[in-house]
Amino acid sequence: MASLNPxxxxxxxxxxxxxxxxxxxxxxxxxxxxxxxxSLSSGSYVFREGARSDQxxxxxxxxxxxxxxxxxxxxxxxxxxxRGDGMDLQNALLVSMDYxxxxxxxxxxxxxxxxxxxSLITQSASVAKAMWVxxxxxxxxxxxxxxxxxxxxxxxxxxxxxxxxxIRQEAAGLARRDKYVLPLTQEQIGDATGLTAVxxxxxxxxxxxxxxxxxxxxxxxxxxxxxxAQAGQFAPDYLHPMRVSV
Amino acid sequence: MASLNPxxxxxxxxxxxxxxxxxxxxxxxxxxxxxxxxSLSSGSYVFREGARSDQxxxxxxxxxxxxxxxxxxxxxxxxxxxRGDGMDLQNALLVSMDYxxxxxxxxxxxxxxxxxxxSLITQSASVAKAMWVxxxxxxxxxxxxxxxxxxxxxxxxxxxxxxxxxIRQEAAGLARRDKYVLPLTQEQIGDATGLTAVxxxxxxxxxxxxxxxxxxxxxxxxxxxxxxAQAGQFAPDYLHPMRVSV
DNA sequence: CGTAACTTTGATTAGTATCAAAAATGGTGG
DNA sequence: CCACCATTTTTGATACTAATCAAAGTTACG
Numbered sequence: 001m002a003s004l005n006p007x008x009x010x011x012x013x014x015x016x017x018x019x020x021x022x023x024x025x026x027x028x029x030x031x032x033x034x035x036x037x038x039s040l041s042s043g044s045y046v047f048r049e050g051a052r053s054d055q056x057x058x059x060x061x062x063x064x065x066x067x068x069x070x071x072x073x074x075x076x077x078x079x080x081x082x083r084g085d086g087m088d089l090q091n092a093l094l095v096s097m098d099y100x101x102x103x104x105x106x107x108x109x110x111x112x113x114x115x116x117x118x119s120l121i122t123q124s125a126s127v128a129k130a131m132w133v134x135x136x137x138x139x140x141x142x143x144x145x146x147x148x149x150x151x152x153x154x155x156x157x158x159x160x161x162x163x164x165x166x167i168r169q170e171a172a173g174l175a176r177r178d179k180y181v182l183p184l185t186q187e188q189i190g191d192a193t194g195l196t197a198v199x200x201x202x203x204x205x206x207x208x209x210x211x212x213x214x215x216x217x218x219x220x221x222x223x224x225x226x227x228x229a230q231a232g233q234f235a236p237d238y239l240h241p242m243r244v245s246v
Numbered sequence: 247m248a249s250l251n252p253x254x255x256x257x258x259x260x261x262x263x264x265x266x267x268x269x270x271x272x273x274x275x276x277x278x279x280x281x282x283x284x285s286l287s288s289g290s291y292v293f294r295e296g297a298r299s300d301q302x303x304x305x306x307x308x309x310x311x312x313x314x315x316x317x318x319x320x321x322x323x324x325x326x327x328x329r330g331d332g333m334d335l336q337n338a339l340l341v342s343m344d345y346x347x348x349x350x351x352x353x354x355x356x357x358x359x360x361x362x363x364x365s366l367i368t369q370s371a372s373v374a375k376a377m378w379v380x381x382x383x384x385x386x387x388x389x390x391x392x393x394x395x396x397x398x399x400x401x402x403x404x405x406x407x408x409x410x411x412x413i414r415q416e417a418a419g420l421a422r423r424d425k426y427v428l429p430l431t432q433e434q435i436g437d438a439t440g441l442t443a444v445x446x447x448x449x450x451x452x453x454x455x456x457x458x459x460x461x462x463x464x465x466x467x468x469x470x471x472x473x474x475a476q477a478g479q480f481a482p483d484y485l486h487p488m489r490v491s492v
Numbered sequence: 493c494g495t496a497a498c499t500t501t502g503a504t505t506a507g508t509a510t511c512a513a514a515a516a517t518g519g520t521g522g
Numbered sequence: 523c524c525a526c527c528a529t530t531t532t533t534g535a536t537a538c539t540a541a542t543c544a545a546a547g548t549t550a551c552g
Contacts, residue, residue, distance in 0.1 A: 068393050071479050076397040078389045090382045098386060098484045121375065125368045132367075132374070135381045136336045140344060142388040143324045147314050149396035150440035151322040154508070185530065194396035199508055201532060217517090233317050238344045400540070431498065445540055447500060463549090 007031045008110050011084035011172070012058045018171075019137070019240065020130035029120055030127065035110040046101040046109065047088065053097065055111045057087045062107030063183035066099045067191065077192040078145065079138070080104070080165070080183075083172045089117060089131055104183045137240045144238040149194040152233065154203050157193040159232030162213065166222060167236055178222040207231070253277045254356050257330035257418070258304045264417075265383070265486065266376035275366055276373065281356040292347035292355065293334065299343065301357045303333045308353030309429035312345045313437065323438040324391065325384070326350070326411070326429070329418045332380055335363060350429045383486045390484040395440040398479065400449050403439040405478030408459065412468060413482050424468040453477070 007013075013030050016022060022030070037060065040046065046064060047053055059081050066079040066087070078099065081087055087101055091114040121128035141164075148160050166177035175181065186204065187197040195203075207213045212228050214221040222228045229235075253259075259276050262268060268276070283306065286292065292310060293299055305327050312325040312333070324345065327333055333347055337360040367374035387410075394406050412423035421427065432450065433443040441449075453459045458474050460467040468474045475481075 066389070068389070070393070070397055074397045076393040078392050090379075096483070099389065121378075122371045125371065125374065128371065128374045128378070129367065132378045132381060133336075135378060135385060139381060139385040139388055142385055142392060143312070143314070143345065146324045146388060146392045146395060147316070147322040149392060151316055151320045186532095187530075196509055197531085198510080198533090201530095202508095205532085237342070432500095433498075442541055443499085444501090444542080448540090451500085 008035065008037055008060060009033060009058060011060065012086055012110075015084040015086075015172075016130045016134065019133050020126070022126060022130060026124055026127050026130075029124060033112050033120065034116050035112045037108060037110055039108050040103045040106070042103050042105050042107075044103050046103065046107075047097055047099075049098060049100045050096060053088065053091050054114045056089050056091050056114055056117050057101070058110045058112065059083050059085045059087065060108040060110055063104040064101050064107055064109075065104050065184075065188070065192070066101050068099050075191050076194065077188060078142065080192070082168060082183075083174060086131075086134055089134065091117075104188065140238050140240055154193070154195050154199055155207070156232050157195065158189060158200065158203050159207065159212070159228050160234050161189065161193055161232075162220060162222065163229050163232045163234035163236075164239070167239060171239075178225055180220065182218055182220045254283055254306060255279060255281065255304060257306065258332055258356075261330040261332075261418075262376045262380065265379050266372070268372060268376060272370055272373050272376075275370060279358050279366065280362050281358045283354060283356055285354050286349045286352070288349050288351050288353075290349050292349065292353075293343055293345075295344065295346045296342060299334065299337050300360045302335050302337050302360055302363050303347070304356045304358065305329050305331045305333065306354040306356055309350040310347050310353055310355075311350050311430075311434070311438070312347050314345050321437050322440065323434060324388065326438070328414060328429075329420060332377075335377055335380065337363075350434065386484050386486055400439070400441050400445055401453070402478050403441065404435060404446065404449050405453065405458070405474050406480050407435065407439055407478070408466060408468065409475050409478045409480035409482075410485070412471075413485060417485075424471055426466065428464055428466045 009031050013022075013027060016030065017027075035058070046057055049069065061083055064081045064087070065077045066081070067075050067077045069075045081101075088097065091097075117131075121131055144164075148157050152160065162182075163177075165182065166175075166180055169175040169180045170177040184192065185197075186200045189195075189204075190197045190200045193200070204213070204215065207228075208215055211223060212231055214223060255277050259268075259273060262276065263273075281304075292303055295315065307329055310327045310333070311323045312327070313321050313323045315321045327347075333355075334343065337343075363377075367377055390410075394403050398406065408428075409423075411428065412421075412426055415421040415426045416423040430438065431443075432446045435441075435450075436443045436446045439446070450459070450461065453474075454461055457469060458477055460469060
């Protein structure tokens with residue numbers, strides 16, 4: 001189960017270290033967390049709404065999203081996860097999940113027994129704090145998503161999402177903020193921004209016409225960061241200590 | 247500064263105990279947190295966007311909201327707080343705030359030096375976990391707010407908000423879920439749901455005409471819980487271990 | 493009692509959803 | 523490597539929800 005060579009959890013550790021001080025012992029303990037590496041193909045579910053899980057998941061590669069489905073069939077994507085992100089750390093402590101996690105691309109992730117996380121944070125106060133900070137940042141990002149879908153017009157919502165994905169991919173060492181692989185279909189962009197796929201398509205075309213984005217298959221270029229950031233009212237503070245290091 | 251008689255932090259402790267096991271020593275330690283009780287009048291600010299604070303706040307009475315202001319002047323309320331809620335516990339660990347906290351009514355709150363919270367969680371792993379759970383629940387609520395403004399029509403958004411406020415006031419021992427004081431103006435309901443005050447007014451009138459709500463000054467009655475819950479697609483699971491105990 | 497804040501009403505417009513279908517793309521098996 | 527099928531993107535026409543603008547009532551409050 002555990003596998004230390006190569007240390008799979010390194011991306012997660014890096015992210016933790018970007019905002020928290022960890023001792024060498026803490027780092028070792030995190031890397032030594034027992035886990036199972038799992039590969040899933042695009043579209044498959046990591047967790048399903050309402051299920052109970054005793055595992056925490058950490059993204060190793062690819063992209064997943066968290067989404068909730070409404071009685072009328074609508075579906076809202078509430079978060080996107082990429083390399084280094086921990087998902088459902090709360091399974092270490094909580095209850096049943098009120099959302100699903102689905103693979104947006106082929107993904108690899110590490111599944112950690114929730115109990116192992118629980119005992120680690122019991123042992124180490126600094127790891128516990130670091131995990132807490134992870135959650136605090138998640139909350140902060142979630143607040144900004146609420147703002148995005150609640151207060152911005154379609155054009156800004158989409159621009160904002162594109163900026164966030166750029167910054168986060170850059171922070172994760174996956175790409176440059178102004179040129180990256182967009183892991184979402186237009187339908188999914190709609191689910192994340194509270195718009196229909198048709199309208200997303202029209203907005204993307206208009207952004208392209210203005211030269212704010214250049215689309216090429218599944219990748220986007222953002223020729224002028226300032227321009228797209230302004231269109232999206234994007235201010236990266238809410239991503240917090242997610243330092244950009246490329 | 248500290249004041250143990252009467253123990254002001256009891257509502258907060260109760261909320262923590264509703265989801266986490268705490269030893270007698272932990273309970274004492276929480277109640278003994280040094281703090282200053284502060285009264286603010288409606289409209290005044292507890293924290294301001296961008297400021298840095300070295301204090302955590304706990305609601306003792308009244309209502310506050312968290313909101314973010316956009317460059318175009320729009321404002322999105324992203325959370326509402328009431329008795330027992332801890333706000334900005336993250337100040338124990340983090341950085342600058344990317345939102346403001348404003349009193350919706352006259353409020354009393356306890357201000358705790360962030361450093362005191364930090365040292366408490368360093369000492370007690372179980373308190374640290376309980377604080378973490380608080381944050382996890384906040385995130386869960388925030389996800390549901392994202393869904394609310396992102397995926398629901400106006401009528402459902404408002405109904406959902408009314409249900410949440412009812413359940414939470416009931417859980418906090420402030421009122422019954424089906425009859426409580428609504429601490430928001432229609433403008434503020436609009437800011438929380440991503441609608442204009444004018445439209446909120448019209449939707450409230452239509453909900454009243456259907457008999458789903460009965461308005462009387464600042465209080466609401468919800469004659470049929472099932473009906474309003476259905477209108478709002480309200481499923482309380484996202485509030486998690488917030489047990490209802492009246 | 494007077495004023496500011498809040499709620500309500502009416503008329504019009506703008507933004508986005510909806511519906512339907514065609515075009516393009518991507519992956520798969522023969 | 524091509525043909526085929528499913529998925530995704532694109533286009534067009536229309537409907538509708540909610541925003542906007544403006545102003546009149548109403549309520550709360552000092």
